[in-house]
Structure formats: structure tokens, C-alpha cells
Amino acid sequence: MNKKIRVAIVAAFLFSNAFLFCGVVFADGADPKTVTPAWIIEKEYEEQQAQPNEEAQTQPETQTKPAQARNQNLLFFGYDYPILSGPLASSLSVWNSPFNFSIGIEDFSQEISSFLTGVEVEFFITMKGDDMRLQMNDMVMLGYSIPLAKVVRLNLGARLGLSLLGVTDSVSPANTYFALGGIAGPEAAIYAQAAPDFWLWVRGRYSIAYFMAIKSSGLSPIDTGTNSLNCISLEAGLAFRI
Amino acid sequence: MKQTKLALVIAVALLLVGCSSAPPPAPSQSTPTTPTQATSGAQAFGASQTSPAPQASTVPTEAPSKSDIWPKIYDDETYMATFSSNWSEAEAVGAIKNLQNSFIEYSIGAPISELDVDPYGLRAKYQYVENNYLKAGSLIIPFDQVKSILLEHFPKLDKEYKWGLFVYLEGSTSPVSLRTPTRDSAERLGKAIFALAKARNAKLLMPNPRFGVSLAPLSDAQAKAAGIDKSSGVIVAYIFKESPAEKAGFSPQDIITSVAGKPIHNPDEVFAEINAAAASGAQQIKIDGIRRSYKIENKKYLEVFVPITYTLTFDQKGGAQ
Numbered sequence: 001m002n003k004k005i006r007v008a009i010v011a012a013f014l015f016s017n018a019f020l021f022c023g024v025v026f027a028d029g030a031d032p033k034t035v036t037p038a039w040i041i042e043k044e045y046e047e048q049q050a051q052p053n054e055e056a057q058t059q060p061e062t063q064t065k066p067a068q069a070r071n072q073n074l075l076f077f078g079y080d081y082p083i084l085s086g087p088l089a090s091s092l093s094v095w096n097s098p099f100n101f102s103i104g105i106e107d108f109s110q111e112i113s114s115f116l117t118g119v120e121v122e123f124f125i126t127m128k129g130d131d132m133r134l135q136m137n138d139m140v141m142l143g144y145s146i147p148l149a150k151v152v153r154l155n156l157g158a159r160l161g162l163s164l165l166g167v168t169d170s171v172s173p174a175n176t177y178f179a180l181g182g183i184a185g186p187e188a189a190i191y192a193q194a195a196p197d198f199w200l201w202v203r204g205r206y207s208i209a210y211f212m213a214i215k216s217s218g219l220s221p222i223d224t225g226t227n228s229l230n231c232i233s234l235e236a237g238l239a240f241r242i
Numbered sequence: 243m244k245q246t247k248l249a250l251v252i253a254v255a256l257l258l259v260g261c262s263s264a265p266p267p268a269p270s271q272s273t274p275t276t277p278t279q280a281t282s283g284a285q286a287f288g289a290s291q292t293s294p295a296p297q298a299s300t301v302p303t304e305a306p307s308k309s310d311i312w313p314k315i316y317d318d319e320t321y322m323a324t325f326s327s328n329w330s331e332a333e334a335v336g337a338i339k340n341l342q343n344s345f346i347e348y349s350i351g352a353p354i355s356e357l358d359v360d361p362y363g364l365r366a367k368y369q370y371v372e373n374n375y376l377k378a379g380s381l382i383i384p385f386d387q388v389k390s391i392l393l394e395h396f397p398k399l400d401k402e403y404k405w406g407l408f409v410y411l412e413g414s415t416s417p418v419s420l421r422t423p424t425r426d427s428a429e430r431l432g433k434a435i436f437a438l439a440k441a442r443n444a445k446l447l448m449p450n451p452r453f454g455v456s457l458a459p460l461s462d463a464q465a466k467a468a469g470i471d472k473s474s475g476v477i478v479a480y481i482f483k484e485s486p487a488e489k490a491g492f493s494p495q496d497i498i499t500s501v502a503g504k505p506i507h508n509p510d511e512v513f514a515e516i517n518a519a520a521a522s523g524a525q526q527i528k529i530d531g532i533r534r535s536y537k538i539e540n541k542k543y544l545e546v547f548v549p550i551t552y553t554l555t556f557d558q559k560g561g562a563q
Contacts, residue, residue, distance in 0.1 A: 029549035032491030
């Protein structure tokens with residue numbers, strides 16, 4: 001992969017994330033449709049209280065059913081330390097990869113136990129001369145969020161997504177390939193609220209990815225059947241309410 | 243060439259990731275503040291709006307800390323109507339006469355028994371029975387003293403004639419009130435009174451059709467509760483139905499803090515900025531404000547003030563200025 005191509009990839013990466021961060025930094029106030037005015041809540045509470053007791057007794061479900069909890073959206077980013085293992089690891093871990101990080105959004109309750117959803121993009125990028133190794137995991141998260149303390153939450157779940165793996169190796173041209181794969185794995189994260197809109201987090205994930213070659217010499221490890229990669233991702237970073 | 247294609251695929255993937263990860267809608271909560279109990283209250287004819295049910299983690303055991311410092315919310319609805327027309331005085335007088343059987347006095351609900359209308363005023367008499375006695379009342383609208391005309395709807399009124407007009411006169415705080423069976427008859431009556439008031443050079447103050455809200459200065463208690471300076475905003479007393487403000491999501495009791503990025507200190511500045519933006523050809527304008535809401539914590543309602551950004555879209559179709 002020549003220098004221009006590398007520059008194009010890095011530029012696209014920077015642009016995509018600049019877009020994301022600009023959206024956060026220059027965000028407007030909330031959409032008025034998402035915030036119920038106090039007077040409506042007061043009115044509905046009064047109407048609820050005014051309902052006859054008999055009706056309340058005959059319709060216990062509608063009277064006591066808790067409403068959906070308010071959720072919060074957090075933008076998180078942090079450093080990602082991958083520990084590779086599995087068949088493909090030996091051909092990938094020959095380079096150190098200092099440029100690893102993750103970025104994503106998670107949505108879960110700010111008050112109670114709740115299901116959580118989110119997306120995360122994980123980047124492992126190494127450049128060495130004309131050589132390069134890039135892995136990008138684009139994953140959705142489904143899980144459950146549990147409050148451990150007033151300001152600490154434990155998020156448990158699983159991620160599922162796609163993984164792109166590109167390797168350019170000028171020393172061993174046969175080892176140059178571009179592959180697309182599926183990735184899945186369990187995850188646990190702890191969020192600690194440091195300020196009303198600011199969180200610290202740590203995250204651990206074990207993932208397994210299976211790849212198929214999109215472009216290769218035919219002699220790449222993937223072509224020879226070495227097509228799976230296991231990874232323990234240890235991450236830590238910051239999160240902001242958005 | 244193949245490497246270029248490869249780079250293109252990766253670049254597109256990265257861009258898609260960046261774009262798909264753009265922030266979702268802004269949060270519905272902000273830093274809680276302590277509700278303040280106070281006594282003064284803004285008076286307004288409020289618009290009753292529908293909204294999603296309050297969300298709660300559990301059913302609260304305590305009532306919201308309702309305070310009377312905020313503009314009162316009324317059940318009746320004031321609609322955005324400028325009543326502009328090109329009716330002549332004769333047409334306007336004729337329209338009112340034709341509507342004699344289509345409007346009643348507001349509070350008694352009695353039909354008009356005698357109607358005398360000319361280009362200078364409307365004089366009506368009505369009769370009603372109270373405690374077996376026949377009583378009579380009258381109302382007068384001198385067109386040169388008309389200050390404002392509002393189109394009203396009374397959805398909660400347990401009577402016929404759910405539409406009507408509030409006609410405010412110079413030197414009087416309570417309006418002359420009429421009810422009609424339909425919106426059309428109320429609008430025609432309003433158009434006729436407006437045309438005759440204009441012909442008499444009355445000092446009319448009609449709603450700004452580019453916005454459609456009634457604003458008031460912030461009181462000390464309101465400013466303190468919202469955690470801002472008294473001169474840092476104005477409060478929305480009520481919203482006209484079918485107005486640009488309603489379409490933009492404004493609600494009574496919202497606080498407006500800036501218009502098009504310019505800080506607001508009094509109601510006149512809001513309308514001046516909106517008119518200036520519209521005059522410059524802008525189709526939309528961003529308005530920042532604060533909305534009072536509640537979140538639920540530990541089964542209690544906690545009053546919160548949430549920063550809001552509205553996008554006001556101008557409807558340039560006609561209307562009095």
C-alpha cells in the first residue's frame with residue numbers, strides 16, 4: 001500500500017471522527033419535542049390523582065405500571081490495548097500497534113437497571129515504513145446496564161459486527177491482503193460518573209473474528225485457512241452525555 | 243489500481259462509520275435545580291398541548307413541586323389569526339349583520355336579541371332568564387377603541403358555541419367576549435371587526451404572524467428558579483395554536499434566552515430580531531431557551547431546567563405585521 005493510499009485512509013479516518021466530534025462540541029440545546037414541559041407533567045399527575053379509587057382498584061396494571069425510564073446517550077472514547085491470540089495473531093502481532101483506540105455511543109438508563117444499546121468502532125492501526133496493518137471493528141452492542149452505586153454502573157453485554165483487516169507487508173508480499181470478517185464477543189464495562197455530564201469508564205471484551213479474503217495474493221494466511229483472530233480488548237477512557 | 247479501489251472501500255467505510263456515529267438527539271435532562279416557591283404568577287390565555295406521557299423510573303410517591311410563579315395554563319386555546327382582509331366598511335358591516343344569529347354573549351350564552359352595527363361600532367342587546375326573572379344585558383364595541391382581537395376555542399366548555407372572539411378595547415383589561423358555533427363564523431366576525439377598526443384608525447396590536455407567542459419579562463422568582471439573571475431572558479406566557487412558534491415546539495412557560503445567537507433582555511428584542519431575520523430573507527432562525535421539566539429520582543419529581551434549541555421557520559404568507 002503506497003503512501004498516497006495510506007494518507008487517504010488516515011484522512012478519511014480523521015474526517016469521519018472530526019465530523020463526530022464537531023457534532024458533539026457544537027451541539028445545540030435539546031430538541032423541544034424530547035423534553036416534556038413541567039406543566040404537562042403536573043397536569044397529568046393531577047388527572048391521575050383525580051381518578052376514582054374504584055377505577056384504580058379495577059385497573060391496577062394501568063395505575064401502577066412504571067413508565068419507561070429516561071435514558072442517556074453517552075459518547076465515549078478511549079485508549080484500546082488489544083491482546084491478540086488465535087491462528088492469525090502470529091502474523092499480526094509482529095508489529096507493535098501504539099495507535100489503538102475506540103469510540104462509540106451507548107444508550108442506557110441513568111436511574112435504574114435497563115437494557116443498553118450502542119455502537120462502537122475500534123481501530124488498531126500500525127504504520128511502519130511502507131507497511132501498514134489496519135484493523136477496524138464496527139460493532140453494535142446489546143446488553144444490560146446495572147447500577148452498582150449511585151454514580152457507578154456495570155454494563156454487561158455482547159457485541160456483534162464487522163471487521164476489516166488490511167495488511168501490507170513489503171517484506172513478505174504474500175502476507176499482503178485485505179479481508180472482511182464477522183466479529184462477536186462478550187463485554188463488560190464499568191462507568192463512573194465524575195460530573196453530571198462526564199464519565200470515566202473501563203471496558204474489557206473478548207472477541208472472535210472470522211475473515212475471508214477480499215483481495216490477496218492467494219498465499220496469505222487467510223487463503224491458507226488461518227482465518228480467525230481472537231482478541232482481548234482492554235479499554236479505558238472518557239465519556240460525555242450527548 | 244486495485245490498491246486504489248481498496249483504499250476507496252476503506253475510506254468509504256470509515257466515512258460511513260463517522261457519519262452513522264453522529265450524536266443522537268440531545269438529552270432530555272440537565273442539571274437539576276431546586277424548585278423555588280414564590281407567589282407572583284404570570285397571567286395568560288394558555289394553549290393546551292398534547293405531549294408524550296412523563297417518563298418515570300417508578301411511580302412517584304410525591305406530587306410535582308408545582309409552583310405558582312409560572313404563567314398560568316388555561317384550557318381554552320387561542321388560535322393564530324390576523325383577520326386581515328380587503329373588505330370594505332360596507333362589506334364588514336354587512337358581514338356582522340349576517341352573523342347576528344351566529345354569535346352569543348360569552349358568559350351568559352344568550353343569543354343577541356338586538357343588533358345595531360355601523361362603521362363606528364357594534365351595539366348588541368341580549369336577554370336571559372335568571373331566577374324566573376327576565377334580565378337584559380348589552381355589549382358595545384367602539385371600533386376606534388379596538389386594541390386586539392383574538393380567535394378563541396373552548397374545547398372543555400360544556401356548552402354549544404365553542405368558538406369565539408376576545409375583543410380587547412383601549413382602557414379595559416377584560417375583553418368583550420363572544421362565542422360562535424363554528425370557527426368560520428368566528429373568523430368572519432373577527433375579520434369584519436378588524437376591517438372596521440382599521441378603518442377607524444384604531445391602534446391595533448395583533449399577534450406577530452412570524453412567531454405567534456405572548457411574551458413577558460422574567461420575574462425575580464422565575465429567574466432565580468431557572469438559575470439565570472432576570473435580564474437574561476423572557477418567558478413565554480402563551481402560544482397561539484397553528485402558529486410558527488407552535489410548529490417550532492415552543493410551550494408556555496419556556497424561557498427564551500437568545501435569538502439567532504443574540505442575547506435577549508426583553509420581549510421587544512425577540513420580535514425585533516425575528517422581524518430583522520425575516521426581512522433579510524432568512525427562512526429559518528435558531529432560538530435558544532430553557533424549558534422547565536421534571537425528572538424522577540428516588541420516586542420523587544425533581545424540577546429541571548433543560549437547554550432547548552428551537553428552529554423557527556417563517557411563514558411569509560400574508561398576515562398583519
